[in-house]
Amino acid sequence: MDSHKDVSTVLSRAPEGLEAPLVRVEVHLGPGLPQFALVGLPEAVVRESKERVRSALQTSGFDFPLARITVNLSPADLPKEGGRFDLPIAIGILAARRLIPSRALRKREFYGELSLGGELRETAKLLPALIHGARSGNELIVPEANALEASLVGGGRLKLAQRLSQVVMALKHENAEGLADVSAATAATPALVSLPDVADVRGQFAAKRALEIAAAGEHGLLFVGPPGAGKTLLAQRLPGLLPPLSREEALEVASLESAAGRRPASGLRRPFRSPQHTASVAALIGGSGLRPGELSLAHRGVLFLDELPEFPRNALEALREPLESGAVVVSRLKRTRRFPAQFLLVAAMNPCPCGYAGDVRGRCHCTAEQVERYRHRISGPLVDRIDMHVELQALPPEHLVEEADPAVENSANIAARVAVARGLQLSRQGKLNGRLNAREVAQYCALGRDSRTLMTTAIARMGLSARAYHRVLKLARTCADLGGSSSVRFADVAEAIKLRALERPTC
Numbered sequence: 001m002d003s004h005k006d007v008s009t010v011l012s013r014a015p016e017g018l019e020a021p022l023v024r025v026e027v028h029l030g031p032g033l034p035q036f037a038l039v040g041l042p043e044a045v046v047r048e049s050k051e052r053v054r055s056a057l058q059t060s061g062f063d064f065p066l067a068r069i070t071v072n073l074s075p076a077d078l079p080k081e082g083g084r085f086d087l088p089i090a091i092g093i094l095a096a097r098r099l100i101p102s103r104a105l106r107k108r109e110f111y112g113e114l115s116l117g118g119e120l121r122e123t124a125k126l127l128p129a130l131i132h133g134a135r136s137g138n139e140l141i142v143p144e145a146n147a148l149e150a151s152l153v154g155g156g157r158l159k160l161a162q163r164l165s166q167v168v169m170a171l172k173h174e175n176a177e178g179l180a181d182v183s184a185a186t187a188a189t190p191a192l193v194s195l196p197d198v199a200d201v202r203g204q205f206a207a208k209r210a211l212e213i214a215a216a217g218e219h220g221l222l223f224v225g226p227p228g229a230g231k232t233l234l235a236q237r238l239p240g241l242l243p244p245l246s247r248e249e250a251l252e253v254a255s256l257e258s259a260a261g262r263r264p265a266s267g268l269r270r271p272f273r274s275p276q277h278t279a280s281v282a283a284l285i286g287g288s289g290l291r292p293g294e295l296s297l298a299h300r301g302v303l304f305l306d307e308l309p310e311f312p313r314n315a316l317e318a319l320r321e322p323l324e325s326g327a328v329v330v331s332r333l334k335r336t337r338r339f340p341a342q343f344l345l346v347a348a349m350n351p352c353p354c355g356y357a358g359d360v361r362g363r364c365h366c367t368a369e370q371v372e373r374y375r376h377r378i379s380g381p382l383v384d385r386i387d388m389h390v391e392l393q394a395l396p397p398e399h400l401v402e403e404a405d406p407a408v409e410n411s412a413n414i415a416a417r418v419a420v421a422r423g424l425q426l427s428r429q430g431k432l433n434g435r436l437n438a439r440e441v442a443q444y445c446a447l448g449r450d451s452r453t454l455m456t457t458a459i460a461r462m463g464l465s466a467r468a469y470h471r472v473l474k475l476a477r478t479c480a481d482l483g484g485s486s487s488v489r490f491a492d493v494a495e496a497i498k499l500r501a502l503e504r505p506t507c
Contacts, residue, residue, distance in 0.1 A: 006030065006067075008095035008102065010088040011109045011138065013129035014080050017259050017290045017330075017337035020129040022136075024074040025085060027092030032068040038089075040073030043081045052083070052114050053090045060118035060165045065097055079335075083113030084123045087141075090114060090164055091171070104171040109133045112143040118164040122146055127153070127258035131251070134158065141167060141179065149264060150182045152254050158182045195240035196233075199410040203395050204230050210390045210499060212414050215241035216421040217478030218434035219471075220323065220345040220385065222308070225392025227355045231348035235304045238346060239270050240411040242301075243419050249300050256299055256339065260291050271301030273343075277310035281318050286330035290337045293330075295322050298343035308347040309377035316382055319345070323385045326435070342435075345386065349378070359394070387434065387471045388499040421481040433474045433481070445473040451493045458497045472496045 006029040013020040036050045050071075054064050071089055073080050088110040094100045111129060112120040122145035130153045133140045137157070142150055144160040159179035161167045170178045198208055207223065211234060214221045223231040245253060253271060254264035265271075275283060275294045286293040295303060305311065322328050326342040351357035352371045356364040366374075383389070425432050429444055436444065447455060459469060475496035476488045483492070 006096050008092045008105070010092040010095065010105055012085055012088040012111060013109065013133060014078055015082060015084075015125040015128065015259065016078075017292070017339065018128050018255055019337070020132040021075075021078060023078070023080065023085075024072075025088040025092050026072040026074060027089065027096045028070045028072075029065055029093070029096045030068040030070065034066045034068065036069045036071075038071045038073070040071075040076045041079045042073060042085075043079060045083055046073070046080045046085055049083065049086045049089055049114075052086050052116065053093070055116040056086070056114040056118040056164050057090055057093065059116065060163070060168070062094060062099070062168075065093065069093065082124060083121070084111045084126065084129075086114040087112035087120065087164065087167065091167065094168060100168060100171045101174060104174045107137070108139045108141060110141050110167075111146075112141075112161070114164060120144065120161055120163060120167075122263075124261045125258055127255050127264060130158065131255060144180060147182070149254070149258060152251055152264065154182060195411070196237045197240060197411045198234075198237045198414060199408045201230050201233050201237065204234065204392060207234050207390050207392055208409075208414075210388050211238055211241060212418060212482065213475065213478050213499070214238065214344060214346070214388065215414075215418045216433075216482055217425070217474065218342075218344055218432040219387035219475060219478065220434075221347070222383070222386045222389045223346070223348040223392055224351055224389065225348075226350065226357075226359065226394050229392040229394055231392060232304075232306055235274075235302070235306075235346045235348065236272070237411060238302050238344065239272050241415045241418050242270050242344075243415070243422065245270055245300060252340070253300050256292050256296050259339075260297060262297075271298050272304065273298040273301070274304040274306065277305075277307045279315060280312065281315045284315055285318050285322075285328050286337075286339060290330050290332055290335055292339045293328070295319070295328055295341040295343060296339040299340050301343060303343040303345050305345070305347040308349040309374055313377065313379075316378060320382055320385060347386065350374075351391075384465055384467050385471075387475055390499065417482060420484075421478065424481045425478075433478045436474055436477075438470060441470050441473050445477045445488055447473070447476075447488055447493065448490065450490050451476075451488065454490065454493055454497070462497075462500070464500070468500065472500060475499060 008027045010025040012023045012025055014023045038047055038050055057064050091100065091110055095102060095105060111123055111126060113123050115121055120143035123143055126146050127149045130140055130149055134153050134157060139157045139159065141159045141161055144162045147160055150158050150160060160182060161179050210221055213219060215238060225231055257264045273294050284294045322341045327338055328341045329336060329338050352364060352366040353374045354364055354366050357366060357371060422432060429440060458464060476492040479492040479495050480488045
């Protein structure tokens with residue numbers, strides 16, 4: 001706090017993706033005609049805060065100073081956005097008038113948009129700031145409307161307020177105990193979420209097995225089949241096979257949602273993102289304002305791309321690097337941000353433009369050239385990065401009309417096997433099989449003589465690339481883990497090869 005008369009400094013933080021750089025809100029009340037100047041690269045919403053702050057102060061019982069008011073948001077070269085600076089500016093004006101003691105502002109950060117009546121409203125993109133502020137050891141004062149984000153961070157150094165006058169009263173008495181506390185005991189309480197069950201899907205046993213393998217080793221999956229075969233139905237049931245998020249993972253997922261301007265979901269539910277096929281590159285990777293896109297919002301969860309060939313070609317090609325690195329880099333002008341994007345990709349497509357190729361009733365009238373052109377919408381390098389390609393057939397009529405079989409395996413049983421297989425992988429190599437690099441594949445996915453012979457034949461007949469070869473080995477390792485085997489068996493390799501037997505488009 002500056003000891004100079006009529007000058008105050010209040011701490012806050014700016015939204016910068018998952019980062020939250022510290023911002024010093026400096027307020028100076030000087031002589032001259034009444035004027036309110038706001039500097040420090042404020043965007044339109046921040047510039048409008050002067051009117052909200054004026055009304056909020058007056059309706060809260062404080063006189064607005066008739067002076068030349070200069071508010072500097074430092075550092076000056078950092079863009080400022082959102083209404084979060086309303087409360088710090090109002091507190092700074094009152095502190096500059098000596099209505100709040102300067103020592104009450106030390107080691108405290110303030111956030112909140114003000115209504116004209118002085119209420120603190122919910123503030124967007126706040127969670128990254130709360131995380132960084134809590135790590136710094138400062139006390140954080142935030143709107144009660146942001147209690148969900150506050151509960152995810154938890155701790156006794158985080159206070160909730162409903163009104164500006166409530167904050168001022170607490171600071172005047174130099175005691176924030178009058179504000180609502182956030183108990184760490186309530187942080188990230190698991191929510192009971194009912195997820196779709198695999199038992200609801202009739203037939204399609206090979207596809208269900210592929211879902212189990214995908215969940216166990218975090219392998220990408222492509223379903224190819226006619227309309228109504230159950231591709232979307234199967235994809236929607238994948239989150240129910242995955243273990244719940246840990247508290248650290250849940251906080252990471254919630255931070256990405258908050259950085260995107262979304263209200264974080266409560267509980268430990270894994271995200272399931274299903275963007276429409278008209279989505280652009282910016283929507284998938286990240287848009288203006290360095291916001292995370294769909295790939296990052298699917299972090300630690302599932303990204304489902306239905307009607308895969310209908311996506312713009314450049315949007316699909318943007319998937320290639322994140323599938324390998326598990327991250328995306330968003331660059332806008334001179335600003336660059338890196339967002340995590342470790343998602344489980346599930347895609348679906350029809351076998352041809354009309355969707356009925358191979359139908360026994362002869363409903364498909366697509367020519368071979370049309371089918372080839374349709375499949376060429378997905379590049380070979382992208383398909384090469386998807387671990388499994390599974391063909392689905394239309395269900396026979398008798399499977400549709402028969403009563404549900406109570407003996408059909410449900411998601412809970414499959415999820416139990418998945419959890420065991422994941423535990424084996426994490427204890428053996430510290431990561432899931434789908435994330436192994438080339439050196440680790442050679443170390444943990446060694447083959448016996450018969451398996452090597454089978455693999456050599458498959459490479460020659462199917463034209464597998466080196467990347468596809470490594471992905472088959474990782475698939476085989478996951479199949480072995482699900483079977484409780486310490487080594488990769490011949491049957492595991494055969495199953496893995498079968499899961500990549502779909503004829504891929506060629507460049």
